Amino acid sequence: MLGNNGPLIVLGVISIIVWGIGFFYRSRFMLHMMQLEGYSNGNYLKWIKDFKYKVFSTKVNIFIILTLIFAVVLLNLEQQLYNMIYIVFWCALIIVSTNFKKENVKKDLVYTKRTQRLFAAMYIVNIFILAVLTVVYGLFTSDFFKYLIILHMAGGILYYLVPYTMYLSNILVNPIENAINKYYFDMAHDKVRSFENLKIVGITGSYGKTSTKFITAKILEEKYNVLKTPESYNTPMGVSKVINNTLSSEYNAFVVEMGARNIGEIKEMAELANPKIGVITSIGPTHLETFINIDNIMKTKYELIEALPPEGIAIFNYDNQYVKKLADKTFKEKILYGTENIELLDIYATNIEVSEIGSTFILNDKNGNTIKCETKLLGEHNIGNILAGAAVGVALGLTFEEIARGIKEVEPVPHRLQLINPGTGVIIIDDAFNSNPVSSKAALDVISQFKEGRKIIVTPGMIELGQEEEEANRQFGRYIAEACDYAILIGKNRTKPIYEGICEKGFKEEDVFVVNTLNEATAVLQHLVRPKDVVLFENDLPDNYNE
Structure with missing residues (x-):
């Protein structure tokens, strides 16, 4: 009871x-x-x-x-x-x-x-x-x-x-987690070294590293059986998982993306993967909330080059001012690529022609070899990522013909200037992966290539830029005013600098829509859009952000 x-x-x-x-x-x-x-x-x-x-x-x-x-x-x-x-x-x-x-x-x-x-x-x-x-x-x-x-x-x-x-x-x-992680890290560390002839490529950079990884892997597939880290697996535990679960003797090339938010993390990645070739795609103001300044970013990215063995090959984007400084102080064998100051470069592109369906260019090396290449990737900035992949191909013995075939086969990476035609007459460009000042400007350049239709951008702006974030987003707004007919901004507080930058250029206020969620943005877009319009989805909200 x-x-x-x-x-x-x-x-x-x-x-x-x-x-x-x-x-x-x-x-x-x-x-x-x-x-x-x-x-x-x-x-x-x-x-x-x-x-x-x-x-x-x-x-x-x-x-x-x-x-x-x-x-x-x-x-x-x-x-x-x-x-x-x-x-x-x-x-x-x-x-x-x-x-x-x-x-x-x-x-x-x-x-x-x-x-x-x-x-x-x-x-x-x-x-x-x-x-x-x-x-x-x-x-x-x-x-x-x-x-x-x-x-x-x-x-x-x-x-x-x-x-x-x-x-x-x-x-x-x-x-407990540290002990478990160390166990799997050590297992992967030993396993990757058990394949004596495995060609291991490490790729890092403030931006462009994921695209470069996919491009590099596709080019190398012309000669090798390639394993690449999937999606954005760019942490020690992510790469350890790939090595322990997937890497086997059937592969003779392994392309590893290496990400970092703090000093020392690329060093740890390199210690794990043991690359013989290291690529630095770019250095810019990303993750400044943890890195604090560009010097720390440079130091961290260079950890990949410092970890290369004496016979290793360092590959640098010589068009990037910060990467150039790192390349100039490097005395290991190196390959410089880019589109500027071509007399100083080992691999470079000329006769670049970009359009709304892709690009063509001439691939050159310092020895006078040339070949015409075509790609489905949008934007001139992707030529740099392709050149990085071509440089890796040269380092691993591919001919220019093999490299050109690989470049032609490269497909757009999801959410990175991915052209989508849903059959409604409206062109969608999905560039919703994390944006930065360089890629956001490049995306606007891409939609400017389209001759027909109105240009509409949907964006919450850029994040993780530290003290530079506000001004970078304000400049982003100025670029939007020059390239777009309509802007849909997600998040009143976060997009305030973008709104101010747009208005500075005399953009009509009635053509700017500020909403709180992606669902609200979609509703506005449905009432606004019409056939032949080009809609750019630039950047996405961070994983843990909700205004």
């Missing part, structure tokens, strides 16, 4: 279930953000600071305030009815404050083994805290009503503090 406390106990059980559901959704959201921040506690805390209004929403703040106020009041009352009303009210507040909607982000939460371990640790930490509070408080009182109120108050506090207990849980599991 439950006795007189029966209804209260039943409500208590219901409240535990409600709390568990609310706790799950709030924890899952924070777990997602931790994953998107690469499980970096520093980046995660910065995200919480930047988006405090989202982490501690008005509903969540109201919940914790009312939970504490009513708990204090009820601790001085002993009527069961008040306790029952409190529990019902508390459950209602939990339900109202919980966000059950799926977050609108580029990358969904992936329940990897690491994520599962962190989620489990999160629950263990919170259950442990509740258990300790239960035992400690139980030593000081036998009053069932007060006991129940204290438990609900504690549960409410833990619900509120989920962002920080996630942080604590990540600290606790880090030693």
Whole structure:
């Protein structure tokens, strides 16, 4: 028999279930953000600071305030009815404050083994805290009503503090994760060195590295059986996974993309992959929030060249002012490529002709060899990425004929100036992958190649440019005013500099639409667009951003 406390106990059980559901959704959201921040506690805390209004929403703040106020009041009352009303009210507040909607982000939460371990640790930490509070408080009182109120108050506090207990849980599991990562890193490190004749190419740069990876792999396929790291697998653990799960003796070339947000990360990647050829595609103001300045970016990208063996070959984009400085101080065998100052280059392009369907150019080397090439890739900037791939091909013994055939076979990389014709008469250019000052200008140059139709851009602007972000987006706005007929900006606060830059050029304000979400942008676009128009989707919101 439950006795007189029966209804209260039943409500208590219901409240535990409600709390568990609310706790799950709030924890899952924070777990997602931790994953998107690469499980970096520093980046995660910065995200919480930047988006405090989202982490501690008005509903969540109201919940914790009312939970504490009513708990204090009820601790001085002993009527069961008040306790029952409190529990019902508390459950209602939990339900109202919980966000059950799926977050609108580029990358969904992936329940990897690491994520599962962190989620489990999160629950263990919170259950442990509740258990300790239960035992400690139980030593000081036998009053069932007060006991129940204290438990609900504690549960409410833990619900509120989920962002920080996630942080604590990540600290606790880090030693385990480091040990696991080291195990797989060492396994991949040894495995990749077991293939004595494997041609390994490392590619890094502030931008262009993913496109260059796909281009390089396609060119090398004219002579070799090539494995490339998929999509944006450019971290030590991502590359370790590829090596451990996919690399085998059937491959004789391995193309590795190497990304970094901090000094030392390219060095770690190179130590893992053991490249004999290193390519630096570009250096520019990306990830300045972590790198702070260009000098740190240069130092980090050059870690790839420093890691090459004495017989290794360094390949540089000599058109980039920062890469040029690195090339000039390098005394290893090197190949310089570009389209400017061709008398100084080993591989270069001339007679470049770009159009809305691709480009043609003459591929040259310093020995006088030439061949005409054609590509389906849009934009003159992609010629540089192609030249990087051609330079790798030369380094690995491909003929110009083989290189030209490979260039012709290269397909656009998804979300990187990808031309889409849905059959509606409207041309879509998908350049939604992370944008930067160079690629955004290049994208606008591409749509300028189209002779018919109005030009429409949909963009949230550029991110992760540190102190340069505001001015870079303002300049982006000026370029938009020169190239486009209409602009749809996503995010009132973030796109304010773009809006200002557009208006500086005398652009009609009624032709600029500022919306809050991509869905709203799509709705505006549907009313605006008509056959023969060209629509550019430039950049996407960052994985963990929602204004």
